[in-house]
Every structure is written in C-alpha cells, then in structure tokens.
Amino acid sequence: MTTMLRPPLLRLESVTKRFGAVEAVVDFDLELHTHEVVALVGDNAAGKSTVARMIAGEYQPDAGRLLLDGQPLALTSAADAFRHGIATVFQNLALAENLDVTANIFLGREVKEGGRLLAEQYMERKAREYLDRLNAKITSPRTPLSELSAGQRQCVAIARTLVGEPRIIVLDEPTSSLSVTQTAEVLSYVQALRDLGLGVLIISHSLNDVLAVSDRIEVIRHGRNNGSFETASTRYEQVLSAITGATRYDRSARP
Amino acid sequence: MTAGSQSALREANAARIIEAIQRFGSLTQVELSEATRLSPATVSTIVKQLLEAGAIETRTTTRSGRRAQLVTLAHSRGLVAGVHVSPRSLRLAIADTSFTVLAEQFLPLRPEHRFDTTLDRVALLIVEQVEQLGSTLEEVLGIGVALPAPVHPQTGEIAVPGIMRGWEDVDLQETLEARLQRPVQFDNDANLAALAETRFGAGRGTDSVLYIRASYGVGAGLVVGGEILRGPRGTAGEIGHVLADPLGQICICGSRGCLDTVVGAQALVEALRVSRGSITLADLLRLASEGDPGSRQVITDAGGLIGTHVANLAVAADPSIIVIGGELAATEDLLLEPIRAAVSRRVLLGGDNPIQVVRAELGAQAEVRGALAAAADLSPISGGVR
Numbered sequence: 355m356t357t358m359l360r361p362p363l364l365r366l367e368s369v370t371k372r373f374g375a376v377e378a379v380v381d382f383d384l385e386l387h388t389h390e391v392v393a394l395v396g397d398n399a400a401g402k403s404t405v406a407r408m409i410a411g412e413y414q415p416d417a418g419r420l421l422l423d424g425q426p427l428a429l430t431s432a433a434d435a436f437r438h439g440i441a442t443v444f445q446n447l448a449l450a451e452n453l454d455v456t457a458n459i460f461l462g463r464e465v466k467e468g469g470r471l472l473a474e475q476y477m478e479r480k481a482r483e484y485l486d487r488l489n490a491k492i493t494s495p496r497t498p499l500s501e502l503s504a505g506q507r508q509c510v511a512i513a514r515t516l517v518g519e520p521r522i523i524v525l526d527e528p529t530s531s532l533s534v535t536q537t538a539e540v541l542s543y544v545q546a547l548r549d550l551g552l553g554v555l556i557i558s559h560s561l562n563d564v565l566a567v568s569d570r571i572e573v574i575r576h577g578r579n580n581g582s583f584e585t586a587s588t589r590y591e592q593v594l595s596a597i598t599g600a601t602r603y604d605r606s607a608r609p
Numbered sequence: 610m611t612a613g614s615q616s617a618l619r620e621a622n623a624a625r626i627i628e629a630i631q632r633f634g635s636l637t638q639v640e641l642s643e644a645t646r647l648s649p650a651t652v653s654t655i656v657k658q659l660l661e662a663g664a665i666e667t668r669t670t671t672r673s674g675r676r677a678q679l680v681t682l683a684h685s686r687g688l689v690a691g692v693h694v695s696p697r698s699l700r701l702a703i704a705d706t707s708f709t710v711l712a713e714q715f716l717p718l719r720p721e722h723r724f725d726t727t728l729d730r731v732a733l734l735i736v737e738q739v740e741q742l743g744s745t746l747e748e749v750l751g752i753g754v755a756l757p758a759p760v761h762p763q764t765g766e767i768a769v770p771g772i773m774r775g776w777e778d779v780d781l782q783e784t785l786e787a788r789l790q791r792p793v794q795f796d797n798d799a800n801l802a803a804l805a806e807t808r809f810g811a812g813r814g815t816d817s818v819l820y821i822r823a824s825y826g827v828g829a830g831l832v833v834g835g836e837i838l839r840g841p842r843g844t845a846g847e848i849g850h851v852l853a854d855p856l857g858q859i860c861i862c863g864s865r866g867c868l869d870t871v872v873g874a875q876a877l878v879e880a881l882r883v884s885r886g887s888i889t890l891a892d893l894l895r896l897a898s899e900g901d902p903g904s905r906q907v908i909t910d911a912g913g914l915i916g917t918h919v920a921n922l923a924v925a926a927d928p929s930i931i932v933i934g935g936e937l938a939a940t941e942d943l944l945l946e947p948i949r950a951a952v953s954r955r956v957l958l959g960g961d962n963p964i965q966v967v968r969a970e971l972g973a974q975a976e977v978r979g980a981l982a983a984a985a986d987l988s989p990i991s992g993g994v995r
Contacts, residue, residue, distance in 0.1 A: 565719030
C-alpha cells in the first residue's frame with residue numbers, strides 16, 4: 355500500500371555499482387514501504403543480487419545513496435545492516451546441518467544467562483514464537499535441521515531473521531528448487547511477514563511466484579530500472595516483456 | 610493418584626496427540642513426542658490405545674530417505690479432496706469421509722492465473738498431500754473444486770464468458786480427471802459455500818438457505834430442499850450481475866451497471882483511491898477493522914445496496930435463513946446491519962417469524978468444506994454420509 359505522506363521505509367536513490375569495467379547496477383532507484391512486498395525481477399546477471407547485497411550492507415554503492423525512513427545511510431557491513439533492522443536471507447540459507455531448529459535460529463546471536471551459560475529455555479520459547487508467527491509446519495523447535503524439508507529450511511532461515519526484530523527483510527530466490535507444497539508454504543511465510551507490517555523485498559526468477567505475493571514489481575535489466583508495476587493490475591506478459599527488453603521504460607514518465 | 614485422575618490424564622494426553630496429528634496431518638511417533646512434549650513411552654502407549662479404538666491408523670512411508678511408521682487419523686474408508694480456487698489464491702483440504710480435515714494447504718496465486726498452470730498445481734498439491742498422509746491416489750474417492758464463476762452443469766465449462774479469463778472454453782473436469790484419474794466435480798464457489806453452511810454451518814437444521822458471498826464480487830448460493838439450485842446453465846444465484854445502476858459502468862460480463870460494478874472489490878478500493886492510494890481488498894478490510902472512517906463508510910454503503918438485492922431475492926425465493934459469508938463478512942455488523950435493515954423493510958420477510966440474517970460460521974473454510982461435501986457426493990460409498 356502506498357502512503358504518500360510518510361517517506362518510504364527504504365529508498366535507493368540512483369545507486370551505481372561497478373566491478374572493474376563491469377557496470378552491475380547503474381543509476382538504480384527502488385522504494386520499499388512498510389506492509390509491502392516488492393519483487394525485484396530480471397534475467398540472469400541483470401543485477402538483482404548486487405542490489406540485494408547493497409541493501410544487505412555487503413557491497414557499498416559507488417554512487418547514489420540509501421535512505422532509511424528518509425535519512426541517508428551508509429551501511430558498512432551485513433552486521434551493520436542487521437543493526438539497522440535490515441535482514442537478508444540468501445539463497446544458500448547458511449544453516450548448520452548438525453544443529454537443531456532453535457540453535458540455527460540463534461546461530462551467532464545466542465542469548466546467554468549470567469554472561470556464560472546459554473539461555474536454552476528462553477531461546478527455545480522464542481524459536482517456537484517465531485515459527486508460530488510464520489504459521490510454520492515444523493513439529494518442534496528441537497527438530498534437527500537434517501530432518502527438515504527444503505521448504506521448512508527456508509522457514510527456519512526466515513525465522514532466523516526475526517531474532518533482531520527487523521523492519522526490512524530481503525529474500526533472495528526463496529522458492530527456487532522447491533516442490534509445489536513447499537512453495538505454497540514459503541509464499542504463505544512471505545504473506546505472514548507482510549501482515550506483521552514488515553517491508554519485504556523478494557528477488558526471484560519465478561514470475562508466477564512473485565506475481566502471487568507481491569504488491570509491486572520492479573524490473574531490472576542490465577543493471578537499470580526497466581519498469582515498475584502494481585501487481586494487482588498487471589499482466590504476466592507485461593512484466594515478461596520488460597524483463598526481456600521488448601518494452602523500454604521511460605523513467606521521466608514516473609510519478 | 611486415584612484411578613479417576615489417571616484416566617483423565619490419559620484422556621487429556623490422547624486429546625493432545627489427536628490435536629497434533631490434525632495440525633500436521635501425519636507424524637512419526639518420535640515427531641509426536643516432540644510436538645506434544647509427552648515422553649516416547651507415553652506416546653507409544655496412547656498410540657496403541659487409539660489404534661485399538663480405530664481412531665488412528667499407522668502407515669509405512671519414507672521420510673528423509675528412511676522408512677518410517679506414520680501415525681494419521683483413521684481414513685480407511687477413503688479420502689476426499691476439496692479445492693477452492695480464488696482470483697488470488699487456492700486453498701486445498703484433504704479429509705476423511707466424515708469430513709475431518711487431515712491436511713490443508715494454501716497457495717497465493719498471481720492475478721489472472723490460467724487454468725493449465727493452476728490445475729497443474731492443484732494436481733501436484735493433491736498428490737503431495739495424499740503422499741504425506743501415507744496414502745495413495747486410489748484412496749481418493751473424489752475431488753470437489755470451487756470456482757469464482759458459474760459452471761455449466763452439463764459441459765463442465767465456465768458458463769459466462771468474461772468473468773474468469775484464462776479459464777474459458779475448456780472442459781475443466783476432463784482436464785483434471787485426466788491428470789489425476791479420479792472423479793472431479795467443479796462448481797461455483799457461492800454454491801459450494803451455501804452447501805457447506807447448510808450441512809455444517811449456520812444453516813444446519815434447515816434445508817432452504819440463501820447464502821450470500823460478499824467477496825471480490827457478490828454471489829449467492831441457493832439451497833432448496835437440501836439441494837443446490839444451479840439452473841440449466843449454472844448461473845442461478847449470480848446476483849453480482851443483476852442490474853444495480855442503469856447508468857453504471859459496463860461489467861466484465863458485458864452488461865451495464867451490474868451489482869459487481871458498484872460493490873465489487875474493484876469498485877470498493879477505487880472509492881478510496883483519493884484518500885488511500887492504490888490498496889487491495891485485504892487492505893480495505895484491515896483499515897475498516899482499524900476504524901478508518903472512509904473504509905467503514907464504503908463497506909456500510911455496499912451493505913445497504915447488497916441488502917436491497919438480497920431482500921428482493923429473499924422475497925422471491927422464500928428461504929428459511931439468510932447466511933452472509935465471503936471476505937466482507939469479516940467486518941461483521943458493519944456489513945450485516947445494513948443488510949438486516951434492508952431485509953426488515955420488506956413486509957413479506959417480517960411478520961411473526963421474521964427471517965434471520967446471520968453471519969456464516971465457516972468463514973474462509975466454507976468453499977473448501979463445500980467442495981469436500983461435493984467430492985463425497987461423487988462416490989457411491991460415501992454419498993450417503995452427511
């Protein structure tokens with residue numbers, strides 16, 4: 355939902371990122387509001403992941419800037435972004451196979467009791483709470499990760515971002531190589547995040563999936579903006595032709 | 610501990626186990642112990658008792674590549690599948706023949722999704738869910754599918770062009786039956802929701818129910834003598850396409866000034882464009898529940914106009930009860946009060962025994978429950994179960 359009075363939760367203003375002679379992202383704009391799912395779509399190597407990594411604090415833009423609540427922000431690292439309420443789930447999920455659900459959710463951010471001992475019961479209770487918020491189909495927060503399906507793992511990775519009470523969640527290809535049942539579960543988690551009032555940026559190849567859950571779709575082509583669509587009034591073919599470059603995007607026509 | 614309190618504890622533990630099985634569809638005994646926090650020994654004892662009582666079954670399947678013994682609710686008499694396809698999502702439930710839901714799934718869909726992609730996903734979801742219950746497709750007695758458009762009873766095609774683009778001019782029943790090799794019944798969502806409310810919901814105990822589905826569009830389902838009134842073309846109850854504004858917009862069906870052009874989701878959110886920008890029906894409902902005056906006004910006014918047409922239909926059809934469902938019904942009295950007011954203004958509907966206007970009891974589950982009932986009716990074994 356667009357609210358015209360408040361500044362957007364997150365705004366990318368003419369950001370550019372180069373790797374040597376390669377222009378990965380050029381003069382790129384993006385806005386994300388609370389209670390909103392924005393999909394970033396584009397071909398392979400269009401610059402989707404570079405945008406995600408700039409928002410996640412892993413890359414710093416060479417030109418342009420990020421604004422959080424209208425305030426300019428220079429993120430120095432992923433940890434810095436996390437402190438500012440921006441959490442990212444990358445495609446590889448970075449979960450530990452040998453640990454259980456709770457340990458994975460609190461991995462690297464363990465809560466301690468009296469400074470030394472792990473607050474196991476507290477973390478288990480919180481883990482259950484995060485899973486419930488997402489309506490997760492995981493029987494116990496003590497289930498070993500190795501027993502979970504790909505969809506359930508995605509859920510653990512998303513639940514993990516909730517530990518820092520973030521305001522923005524970036525999901526990189528959350529439904530790639532999932533079965534229909536698992537896709538259904540992950541898309542439900544995305545809707546749950548939106549209902550929690552978060553701003554969600556979802557990066558995906560699957561147009562069917564992003565059209566299903568997003569409020570708005572931003573197309574990136576050769577690192578540049580090539581279309582912005584309100585999902586509810588958009589046809590599949592319109593987005594497809596923006597991705598392939600069959601239609602060009604006139605930025606001056608933007609509201 | 611006395612014998613009495615021990616048996617009470619056993620019952621409470623058994624209830625916890627049944628609840629966990631219902632929530633997750635099927636579980637191994639180890640998972641059951643994790644989910645209920647009961648000891649493996651307790652779980653094992655209670656599972657044995659429930660097995661003897663015939664309340665549950667165990668089935669052998671594979672989990673993470675290993676053979677595992679799955680515990681599910683008993684469904685040896687077969688399974689039924691119910692599907693509700695909406696403009697933006699699909700909902701699926703697998704139940705036993707007494708309509709206890711064993712597995713559920715929800716999948717958001719893109720705007721203007723098409724029959725081939727969506728039915729493909731329906732088929733895969735059914736196969737995957739049935740497998741997770743440790744069952745096979747052969748155990749599925751029937752599949753009911755609720756669609757947001759009238760379905761022609763003879764051809765199984767969408768009866769009116771324009772309402773559900775991307776789904777027209779195809780034999781939907783044949784398409785899904787060919788995929789799953791099980792009997793399939795397609796019907797209109799308001800019809801199936803009406804059937805569900807009559808059998809399991811607010812209309813229980815009566816056999817003539819007028820059900821109104823106030824959602825992205827407005828539809829009605831009429832149950833007369835316990836049977837859905839479809840009409841020879843399948844369009845009975847399509848009150849979204851009665852004349853509401855003679856000088857209104859042209860509707861997607863081609864007529865001018867249909868009720869849907871005035872109170873359909875598109876018209877409702879459009880009315881708020883100036884104050885709220887571009888919003889969805891879900892946003893509108895959330896704003897109304899948060900007390901936003903504009904949103905509440907829009908829903909109240911829609912209720913007034915829907916009420917007029919509901920009252921007219923009730924005068925003509927003389928149902929025992931009027932049940933209001935669909936997403937807009939979640940706003941409760943905001944929508945229902947203006948409908949009640951309009952109905953009470955018709956003298957024929959008042960008198961000593963005035964007709965009741967009540968909120969649907971099954972909420973978002975109504976269409977799926979109706980689809981389950983329709984699926985059961987397809988099978989000679991379970992057809993009599995009501």
